Amino acid sequence: MRIKKLLIANRGEIAVRIARTCRDLGVSVVAVYSEADRAARHVRMADEAVHIGGAAPNESYLSVERILDAARRTGADAIHPGYGFLSENPTLAEGCQQAGIVFVGPSASSMRKIGEKTSARRIVAAAGVPIVPGATGAQTLEEVRRSAAEIGYPVLLKACAGGGGKGMRRVDSEGELADAYRAASSEAGTAFGDSALYLEKLVERPRHVEVQLMADGRGGVVCLGERECSVQRRHQKLIEETPSPAVGPELRAALFDAATRAARSVDYANAGTAEFLLDGNGNFYFLEMNARLQVEHPVTEEATGIDLVKEQLNVAAEGRLGISQEGVSSLGRSALECRIYAEDPYNQFLPSIGTLAVLQQPAGPGVRVETAAYAGMEVGLDYDPLLAKLVTWGADRPEAINRMRRALREYVVAGVKTSIPFHRFTMEDMVFLEGSYDTSFVERWFASAPGHEELATVAAVATVLLAARQPRTVASSVQRDGITSGWGAAARQSAMRWR
Amino acid sequence: MRYWVQVGERTFEVAVRAGEERITARVEGRDLEVQLEAGGPGQYTLLVDGRPYDLAAAPQGAGYTVLVQGVPFDVVVQDERQRQLSALEPSKTKVEGQAGIRAPMPGRVTLVDVTEGESVENGKRLVVLEAMKMENDITAPRPGRVVHVKVSKGQTVEQGQLLVVLE
Numbered sequence: 001m002r003i004k005k006l007l008i009a010n011r012g013e014i015a016v017r018i019a020r021t022c023r024d025l026g027v028s029v030v031a032v033y034s035e036a037d038r039a040a041r042h043v044r045m046a047d048e049a050v051h052i053g054g055a056a057p058n059e060s061y062l063s064v065e066r067i068l069d070a071a072r073r074t075g076a077d078a079i080h081p082g083y084g085f086l087s088e089n090p091t092l093a094e095g096c097q098q099a100g101i102v103f104v105g106p107s108a109s110s111m112r113k114i115g116e117k118t119s120a121r122r123i124v125a126a127a128g129v130p131i132v133p134g135a136t137g138a139q140t141l142e143e144v145r146r147s148a149a150e151i152g153y154p155v156l157l158k159a160c161a162g163g164g165g166k167g168m169r170r171v172d173s174e175g176e177l178a179d180a181y182r183a184a185s186s187e188a189g190t191a192f193g194d195s196a197l198y199l200e201k202l203v204e205r206p207r208h209v210e211v212q213l214m215a216d217g218r219g220g221v222v223c224l225g226e227r228e229c230s231v232q233r234r235h236q237k238l239i240e241e242t243p244s245p246a247v248g249p250e251l252r253a254a255l256f257d258a259a260t261r262a263a264r265s266v267d268y269a270n271a272g273t274a275e276f277l278l279d280g281n282g283n284f285y286f287l288e289m290n291a292r293l294q295v296e297h298p299v300t301e302e303a304t305g306i307d308l309v310k311e312q313l314n315v316a317a318e319g320r321l322g323i324s325q326e327g328v329s330s331l332g333r334s335a336l337e338c339r340i341y342a343e344d345p346y347n348q349f350l351p352s353i354g355t356l357a358v359l360q361q362p363a364g365p366g367v368r369v370e371t372a373a374y375a376g377m378e379v380g381l382d383y384d385p386l387l388a389k390l391v392t393w394g395a396d397r398p399e400a401i402n403r404m405r406r407a408l409r410e411y412v413v414a415g416v417k418t419s420i421p422f423h424r425f426t427m428e429d430m431v432f433l434e435g436s437y438d439t440s441f442v443e444r445w446f447a448s449a450p451g452h453e454e455l456a457t458v459a460a461v462a463t464v465l466l467a468a469r470q471p472r473t474v475a476s477s478v479q480r481d482g483i484t485s486g487w488g489a490a491a492r493q494s495a496m497r498w499r
Numbered sequence: 500m501r502y503w504v505q506v507g508e509r510t511f512e513v514a515v516r517a518g519e520e521r522i523t524a525r526v527e528g529r530d531l532e533v534q535l536e537a538g539g540p541g542q543y544t545l546l547v548d549g550r551p552y553d554l555a556a557a558p559q560g561a562g563y564t565v566l567v568q569g570v571p572f573d574v575v576v577q578d579e580r581q582r583q584l585s586a587l588e589p590s591k592t593k594v595e596g597q598a599g600i601r602a603p604m605p606g607r608v609t610l611v612d613v614t615e616g617e618s619v620e621n622g623k624r625l626v627v628l629e630a631m632k633m634e635n636d637i638t639a640p641r642p643g644r645v646v647h648v649k650v651s652k653g654q655t656v657e658q659g660q661l662l663v664v665l666e
Contacts, residue, residue: 234633342631346571350604351630357557358541358566375540381607381655385631414541414555414566421570452570458552459565459572460504460511461524462545465535466556466563467502467576468515 003027003078003102003317007071008042009092010082011061013372013389014293015042018080021309030074032067034060036382041372048074055382061085068095078102078316080309084384087292088115104316106269106291107217113266114289118160118198120266124286127265129258132277132285134200141181144199148177151201157181159188160196165235167191170202203285205438207278208232209244210290211259212300214311216321217269223256224300224308224328227273231426233349233442238419239426240296241336242303245397245435246278255284262289271297271312295339295389298370302335302393304328334400335393338408338426340371342385344417345445351385352417354378362410366392366403379416387418397435401427503582505562505575597646600637600663602656606630611652613663617645625663626650637662 006022007030008015019029019042031046036055043049050070053060060066062085071079079096081087081104090108097103105111114120122136133151135143138160148155148171157180159167167188169180181197189195208229215221228244229237247255259274266289273294275287297308306323314322343349359375371388373379379387390411392403405427411420422445426432429444504511514525524533534546543554555566562575577585606628613625619639626637643665650662 347603350635351606351633353605353630354557354559358539358555360539360542360555381605381630383631385633409569412542412553412555412566412569414557414564417564417571424569452567452572455552455567455570456506456509456572457511457526458545458547458554458567459574460506460513461526461531461533461547462535462543462552462554462567463506463556463563463565463574463576464502464504464513464515464524465522465533465545466543467578468500 001077001102001317003313005030005047005074005076006078006080006104006313007032007067007074007076008046008080008082009061009067009086010080010084011037011040011042011372012383013370013386014082014084014295016045016372017298017370018082018309019045021307021313024307025310025313027313030070030076032061032070034382036380039377041374050074055380057085057382064089064092064095067092068099068101071096071101072099076101078104078313080104080312081292083292083295088290090115102316104270104312106272107267110217110266110268111291114262114268114291116160117158117162117288120288121286123265124262124289127261129262129265129286130284132200132203132287135198137198138196139198141178144181144197145174145177147199148174151199154202154204156200156202157184157197158200159184159192159194160198161192161194162188167195167197168235203277203279205280205440206230207244207246207438208237208275208287209247209255209278209284210273210275210294211255212294212297212308213259213263213268213272213274214308214315214321214323215263215268215270215272216315216319217267218319219264219267220321221260221263221268222321222323222325222328223259224304224306226252226255227296227299229275229296230437230439231432231441232439237296238339238341238422238442239337240299241334241397241400242299243334251282251284258284258286262286270315271308295386296337298368298389298391299335299337302368302391303331303333305331333393333395334397335391336397336400336404338390338404338423339386339419340388340390340411340413340423341419342379342387342416343419345419345422346417349419349422351381353380354416356413357415358412360410360412361388362390362407364403364406364410366394366400367407368392387413387416390423401433501579503577505577506572596666598640598643598665599661600625600640600665602628602637602658602660602662604628604630604635605658606635606656608650608652608654608656608662609634611648611650613645613648615645615648619643619645619665628656639665641665 005028008018022029028047031043031049032052033043052066086092090111093103093108118137125131154172157169167184169184171180185195212224227240227242229240231239262274273290276284278284344352356377361369368391373387394400408424502513516523524531536544545552556563609629610627621642623639624636628635646666647664
């Protein structure tokens with residue numbers, strides 16, 4: 001069959017991204033939107049739009065019923081879930097099947113097998129994929145104590161249903177174990193409705209490398225290269241690049257083999273990403289499979305020249321892959337993504353809200369911007385703080401980085417704080433430029449002391465001149481409380497988590 | 500005209516003289532020839548002795564956030580009159596021995612974990628804030644007794660807003 005009308009069960013930049021490929025393919029687009037998204041760009045881009053409820057995600061984008069209802073009412077023949085929200089929820093995949101609607105993603109049963117972390121570990125380990133030493137099932141505190149003694153500290157407590165670093169605790173000695181277990185368990189219970197935990201050996205200062213794959217659900221798997229995702233804060237990615245500076249041809253072949261085995265072990269279909277931890281000695285361990293299109297997929301698209309959303313629709317509709325492993329052999333390009341978050345990098349990357357008073361996007365050779373933001377847009381508390389993804393590519397890594405530097409210089413966002421200053425720092429940092437960074441990279445930013453003495457003087461003079469034009473700039477008191485930034489407040493970090 | 504400009508944690512004194520042809524700003528003992536040109540809403544070019552700086556500005560609290568070549572600064576400007584007025588305001592010095600716990604980010608209060616009168620240990624969770632899918636535990640920076648709880652569950656708070664007062 002051919003998909004004629006696609007409902008996008010998402011919002012923000014990814015909804016815009018998916019709608020673009022639909023336009024290219026002549027597929028008509030149904031958008032859904034919450035109360036907070038009436039003016040959103042993904043709604044403007046659609047052929048039809050359905051209001052599905054309140055601003056709170058569980059009243060709209062997380063409601064399987066309302067999404068399915070919108071699809072039935074508009075006669076959509078397929079649903080693309082994007083990432084986040086319902087993308088890895090087997091109930092939506094099942095609901096689609098029952099309603100005779102194509103779900104653009106893996107089957108509900110694959111999702112269940114690969115989505116629960118301990119069962120995933122069991123299944124892929126049986127298929128010959130290396131996993132981090134540790135348990136393959138939920139453990140009581142006593143069981144955890146015994147395993148930890150066996151594999152040796154430091155260890156990591158993880159939520160069975162977890163993701164995004166929630167319900168996760170590093171434990172350095174047996175004395176800390178009981179408290180950490182209680183804290184992680186209660187966090188997991190609140191976050192996922194499941195407080196079960198298990199234990200893994202902690203890999204110190206690892207790198208995060210993932211393999212993008214496309215599969216047909218019948219054993220056909222094509223690997224589209226790896227992505228290096230070690231630049232993170234709070235276990236969430238900030239920068240991704242391909243190829244990984246840490247991966248040579250031999251390791252790449254081994255990673256592709258492991259990713260293929262993992263996908264086959266659950267009859268995986270559609271786009272997926274196998275995530276691995278890489279230690280300093282070239283050992284790698286399967287972490288999890290992300291059963292959806294990833295935020296950072298454009299990095300792979302620009303390196304390979306393949307439109308992943310187009311391939312997703314193709315596999316979902318036809319049940320077979322439109323690409324072959326031989327055909328993929330990358331263009332030999334390097335590509336890089338910086339995530340532009342509405343967060344203040346000078347204040348622990350905490351969320352920043354406001355109106356986008358100024359928004360000037362970069363452009364030019366080798367530059368792609370994925371965003372749903374527009375000047376004047378309100379950035380509120382309800383949704384993910386991702387404002388935009390800035391992707392650059394080049395014939396090699398230095399060219400991609402030079403273009404990223406140029407693009408970041410052109411990027412102007414005022415009205416909310418953004419991660420742009422962090423990215424500008426990173427693109428000049430020796431450790432990043434050498435490619436020898438690991439998941440502790442962000443500490444280099446916290447340790448740097450940006451003086452910007454000259455620019456501060458310019459800011460002072462400029463604001464005085466502005467004040468002379470616009471009386472409102474002159475204020476009578478300083479309201480902002482001095483929140484100390486810097487790594488001294490590291491303790492704060494452990495108190496933050498995603499939900 | 501003289502102005503006092505707070506840029507982050509620094510304060511600059513800036514004296515501006517507007518001549519017929521040009522504007523001179525005296526800052527930190529240096530005379531700079533300056534010219535500000537608007538280039539679209541919120542965007543400006545500041546020429547300082549002939550060197551262009553790319554600027555963007557947006558209102559923020561009592562002042563502005565100004566980006567200079569992409570680097571953000573929180574800036575508040577006072578003229579002479581306002582400076583004198585603010586000097587007359589009763590000082591907001593803290594009550595001896597009390598500590599105000601403030602919101603490190605804007606957000607929604609999803610949990611208040613203490614009651615007034617309660618004694619808390621160092622590190623005790625006081626309030627949970629949530630914004631943009633991120634939860635943030637606000638904990639006691641030291642042991643003490645909770646004198647005031649200034650927020651309640653479901654309330655939206657601004658960055659820097661007072662949450663709890665410890666004694």
